[in-house]
Amino acid sequence: MIPILDLKRQYKQIGKEIEKEVVEVLRSGSYILGKHNKALEEELAEYVGVKHAVALNSGTDALHLALRALDIGAGDEVITTAFTFVATTEAIGIVGAKPVFVDIDRDTFNIDAEKIENAITPKTKAIIPVHLYGQPCDMKTIMDIAKRHDLFVIEDCCQAIGAKIGDKQVGSFGDAGCFSFFPTKNLGAMGDGGLLTTNSKLINDRVIALRNHGGAVRYYHDEIGVNSRLDEVQAAILRVKFKHINEWNKKRRENAYRYNELFANHLEIQTPKEMDKTYCVYHQYTVKIPNRDEVHKMLQEEGVGAMLYYPVPLHLQKVHEYLGVGEGSLPYTEENTKLVISLPMFPELTKEEQKTIVDTLIKCVEKSRLSRVG
Numbered sequence: 001m002i003p004i005l006d007l008k009r010q011y012k013q014i015g016k017e018i019e020k021e022v023v024e025v026l027r028s029g030s031y032i033l034g035k036h037n038k039a040l041e042e043e044l045a046e047y048v049g050v051k052h053a054v055a056l057n058s059g060t061d062a063l064h065l066a067l068r069a070l071d072i073g074a075g076d077e078v079i080t081t082a083f084t085f086v087a088t089t090e091a092i093g094i095v096g097a098k099p100v101f102v103d104i105d106r107d108t109f110n111i112d113a114e115k116i117e118n119a120i121t122p123k124t125k126a127i128i129p130v131h132l133y134g135q136p137c138d139m140k141t142i143m144d145i146a147k148r149h150d151l152f153v154i155e156d157c158c159q160a161i162g163a164k165i166g167d168k169q170v171g172s173f174g175d176a177g178c179f180s181f182f183p184t185k186n187l188g189a190m191g192d193g194g195l196l197t198t199n200s201k202l203i204n205d206r207v208i209a210l211r212n213h214g215g216a217v218r219y220y221h222d223e224i225g226v227n228s229r230l231d232e233v234q235a236a237i238l239r240v241k242f243k244h245i246n247e248w249n250k251k252r253r254e255n256a257y258r259y260n261e262l263f264a265n266h267l268e269i270q271t272p273k274e275m276d277k278t279y280c281v282y283h284q285y286t287v288k289i290p291n292r293d294e295v296h297k298m299l300q301e302e303g304v305g306a307m308l309y310y311p312v313p314l315h316l317q318k319v320h321e322y323l324g325v326g327e328g329s330l331p332y333t334e335e336n337t338k339l340v341i342s343l344p345m346f347p348e349l350t351k352e353e354q355k356t357i358v359d360t361l362i363k364c365v366e367k368s369r370l371s372r373v374g
C-alpha cells in the first residue's frame with residue numbers, strides 16, 4: 001500500500017528532537033501561552049513577512065476570529081469559493097454572516113478573481129480567497145478589487161504555508177492570513193493548531209483578546225471570546241518542524257514535477273497548472289481524470305491511497321441549502337469536483353513509489369475506458 005501521506009517517515013527523521021523538546025515542556029510546568037508560543041509567533045511572522053502572528057487552536061479559529069476582529073457578522077456577506085474544505089464557510093457561518101460563492105478558475109482550482117466583482121453587493125464586507133492545494137490565488141487582482149470596493153481580504157492559507165507570489169508569501173497580502181497546523185498540513189502539529197498573520201496592530205490585539213475569553217487583561221473581559229490557545233507542547237513541536245518547512249516544500253515541488261514528467265505522454269490525465277511567478281507548495285498533487293469514481297475505487301484495490309478533495313462542492317452541501325444556490329450555478333466548481341483526484345504527496349515519497357503510482361493510475365484509467373467501450 002502506498003499511502004496518500006505517511007507521517008511516520010517524517011517522524012523517523014525528526015522524532016528524537018521532538019521528543020527532547022516535548023519532555024522539556026512537560027518538565028517545565030508551563031503548558032499554556034509559554035515561551036514556545038511566543039517564539040513560534042515571532043518566527044512565523046518573520047517567515048510570512050508580516051508584523052504580527054497569533055498562535056491559535058486551529059485554522060478554523062484563525063478564520064473565524066479574523067472575521068470577528070473585523071466586526072463582520074449578521075447581515076454581512078463574504079465572497080469565497082465553494083471548492084474548499086467546509087471550514088472556510090463554517091467560519092463565515094459561525095459569525096452569522098453569509099457566504100457568497102464565486103466560481104473557480106477551471107485550471108488552477110482557485111477562485112476566479114475576474115468574477116468577484118459581479119458578486120459584490122452593498123452587504124459585501126470581505127473576500128476570503130483560498131490558496132487551495134498550496135497554489136496561490138491571483139492576489140493582485142483580488143487586492144485591487146478589494147481596494148476599489150473597500151473590502152477586507154482574509155487569506156485562507158491553511159493548505160499553503162510557504163507558498164509565494166514573486167518573493168511575497170501568502171498570508172502577507174490581505175488584512176489577515178489564516179494557517180492550519182492540522183497534522184496532515186505541510187507544517188503539521190501532533191494535534192490541532194492554527195495561526196493568524198496580520199500587519200494590523202488592531203487585528204492582532206483583538207485576536208489575542210478573543211482567543212483568551214475576550215480580554216487582554218486576565219479576569220477583565222470586554223466581549224464574548226473563545227478559548228483558542230495553542231498548547232505549549234504543540235508550539236514546541238511546530239518549532240522543531242518549522243526548521244524543515246522550506247526543505248520539505250522543495251521536496252514536494254520536486255515530487256510534483258516528477259509526476260508531471262511521468263504523466264507527460266498521457267493527455268487523458270490532466271496535471272495541475274501553476275500560475276505564472278508563483279511558488280506552489282503542493283499540499284496536494286491533484287489531477288483530473290475521466291471516470292474518476294470508478295478509477296478511484298480501482299486505485300484503492302491496487303493499493304494506491306488516492307483521495308477526493310472535494311467530492312461535493314460547498315454550495316451543494318446540506319449545510320448551505322438555505323442559500324438556495326442550486327446545481328448548475330458554479331459550472332467549473334461542479335465540473336472539477338467530479339474530475340479531481342489527489343495522489344500521494346509528501347516529501348519522503350520515493351521515485352519508485354511515484355513510478356508505481358503513475359503506472360497504476362494509467363493502467364486503471366485505460367481499464368475503465370475499455371470497460372465502457374466493451
Ligand SMILES: Cc1ncc(COP(=O)(O)O)c(C=O)c1O
Pocket residue numbers: 057058059060061084085087088130156158159179180181182192193194
Ligand atoms: C482550506 C482549509 N481551510 C480551513 C481549514 C481548517 O483548518 P483546521 O482543520 O486547522 O481547523 C483547512 C484544514 O483542515 C483547510 O484545508
